[in-house]
Amino acid sequence: MLRSRVESKNLIPAVATATVMLIGLTILGCQRPETTDRKAVEPEGHPQAQAEAVPIKGRAQMWSENCMRCHNIRDPKSLSDTEWQVALHQMRVRGNLLAEEHKGILELMQAGN
Amino acid sequence: MLIRPKTTLVVIATLWMLGGGIALGEQPDSDNVVSREEYDNLKKEFEAFREQMLKTNQNRAPAKMDQETQEYLQYLETELGVVKDLALASQQGSTKFLVTGYATAGFTDRRGENSTFDAGFNPIFLWELNDRLLFEGEIELELPGDAETETNLEYANASYLVNDYVTVGAGKFLTPFGIFNERLHPAWINKLPDRPLPYGSEGGLAPVSSTGAFVRGGIPVGKTMKGNYAFFLSNGPELNIGDVAASEAGSLKFHNNADSNNNKAFGGRVGFLPIPELEAGYSFMYFQAQPDGFTNVDVVLHAIDVSYIRDSDALGGVIDARFEWVWSDVDDATYDADGSLGFGPTRFNNSRDGGYAQVAYRPSKNGNKVIKKLEGVVRYDWLNNPNGAPESFDEERYTCGLNYWLTPSTVVKAAYQMDNKDNGANDADAFLVQAAIGF
Missing domain, CATH: 1.20.5 (Single alpha-helices involved in coiled-coils or other helix-helix interfaces)
Structure with missing residues (x-):
């Protein structure tokens, strides 16, 4: 005791x-100011996306560095834009991604589709 | 017959008029006559006019095309309307759903045991209710050796993104203690066919999952570094008193969906990444594990983990190095106090530790399309159990494996494991093969 x-x-x-x-x-x-609100994530080429998106190089770096920490990186075309939203939401929680990383990788995956 | 002069004159006049009329009709009128030259000129003019008309018609062709295009556009617009209606009809609403997961097929030939095939299927259901709210659930379907298909709820929890740094959640979740169970255990991610000893589903030192609530997140540290944290409060594991097998006395029963006492487990992990390739973490967990009839048994678990993963041109591929060490300190207790279980009474210093060091290398930048998909893996893992515990032994293993990646999430793994146990326990070397698909 x-x-x-x-x-x-x-x-x-x-x-x-x-x-x-x-x-x-x-x-x-x-x-x-939050990055969590995904309303800022617009399709590639959208004026808002051009204004707020993370630079391409930064997004690709985020993608390889964060995803490879646990598993092989997967083809952006393996999931649809909507499916990537859900999958990356789970990875944000499980992998403790920063909000900016979550947003940047999602933009990259959607742009790759 | 008498021909009257008046009649004759009339006839003559008539004939003259007819003849003259005929003659006048055949005689060319100077105003209406077309000469050959005029005819040729007129023909030329006609030909020129004809050509001009043809050209005009050709110039009018685009106007005809425009009309066709307009008709086609109208057709497309109609079709687009139909497609839009179909798309709207099949739209899932504002929530989003994804079924993912993994499946395995394996073969194990372990010394002292019958060789056997096995299979597993782990569907994962993800449901994003909005940008902040997510439900995740995994069902584990396994084929145990002597029973029907076994179904386990691996995890089922909801999480909410409070802000950029804080996420809260509740339910059954993979325990954020160390990194193997939470991040690396899926078969298509784990680089070897089996789990390292401290994270074994049987006899391991740390829980795979916990039922309770959690708070977690990632935070930037300076411009290039970052950190992460995860804390949880959950039902506490229970002390195993050895009523099923004497060798289990003093270990912990982590599959505790209902708490055995009112003292909840509190734990978590804090991680730090000084550079993107390197992560170091410290984990802890505290709870009381006494079952009915036992005085308080405090348990403290600690773990450290270090990971280094780098995709390097100089190395020609990806190197993946990991190290984890887990310590388990359980208060002393007296087991089988009345001797009814046949191995007591016994009391021992219940401290355990275990860990693993693993290095994998994949020459992903090699020009050969077969070699670039190969991956070599070496792992050393160990588990030290209490010396005085019934049927206790320490164990260490060396495992060498070769993987072939068919796709980034599909792998065929083959490994040979050299096992070494002390205290007279039989070593169980093994040959392991596993195919895993992540989807």
């Missing part, structure tokens, strides 16, 4: 650090 109390106390700094970090990220993230 004594040992369990001691070990539980050892975890208090970790839990506290995690809590503070999460609160900070939530506040910071909510103050920042």
Whole structure:
């Protein structure tokens, strides 16, 4: 019993650090203009896309660096534009992709279709 | 017959008039006569006029084409309307759905066991309700050796993107402890046919999945670096008291869909990428695992992981190096206290550790179309169990494999595994073959 109390106390700094970090990220993230809203993702050539899209080289680099971290990179044509939206949403969560990476890779996959 | 003079005159006059009329009719009128020259001129003019008319008609052809084009455009417009109607009729609405997953076919020939074929199918269902809300679920269909098809719910959870840095979710999820279970376990991603020892589905040191809630995300660090985090609160695993097999006493039952006590498990992983190719992470998990009849048994799990993946021209391909080390520290407890299970009472220092180091290389830039699809893999994995535990032994394995990638997500893997156990346990060298398709 004594040992369990001691070990539980050892975890208090970790839990506290995690809590503070999460609160900070939530506040910071909510103050920042979001990339999460995918309305900004328009088809290639669309004026809005040209204005806001990540540069092609940057997108390709994001694609290879992030996807290859776990698996081989797949052909953009293997999924439709809509399917890529869903697949990359899952990868954003599972692979902890940055919002900009999520947006950039999605743009690249849709442009490759 | 008497011919009267008056009548004669009339006849003569009539004949004259007729004759004169005829003669006048045959005589050319100077105003109406066309000479040969005039005729030829008129013919030339006619020919010129004819040519001009032909040219005019030719010039009028485009006008005819325009009309045809307009008719064709009208036809296309009609057809487009039909296609639009069809597209609208088949539109799925604002939500988006994707079925993905993977399937395997394998063969294992392990020393001391009968060689056997096996197969598996893991469909994954993804449902994006909107830009922020996602449901993911995976069903694992397996063929155990002595039973009908086994169905497991590998994970089923919903997540919500709160902002660029924070995602929250709840349900059953792959546990973010280390990286193998969460990122590398799908058969088309795992570079060898089996799991490394610390992440084994039986006897492993870490949970594959957990039921609870999580918060996670990625954050940029400076201009080129980045970090990521994942924390979770879930039902806690339960201590195995050895009631099924004495060798399992002191291990942890991670397949705990319902919590055995009110103390939940808390854990997570923090990762850091100083350069895109390199990632290092630290994971932890804390819970109490005592079943009924046991005093508090605290459990603390720790793990470190390092990955280096680089696609290099100098190396002529892709090098993939990974290392993970897991520690499990379970409070001491007395097993089979009344001796009813036949191996107790026994008490031991219940500390375990295990890990793996794996390097794979694929010469993807080689000009030969066969060689560029080959991949060599070497892995060393180990698992140290408590010395005083019933039927306990330590184990280490060396596994060498050769993969052939048919497509980026379809691979045929062949590997030979050299097994080494202590405490008199039989080594179980194995030959493993597996085909895996990610779809």
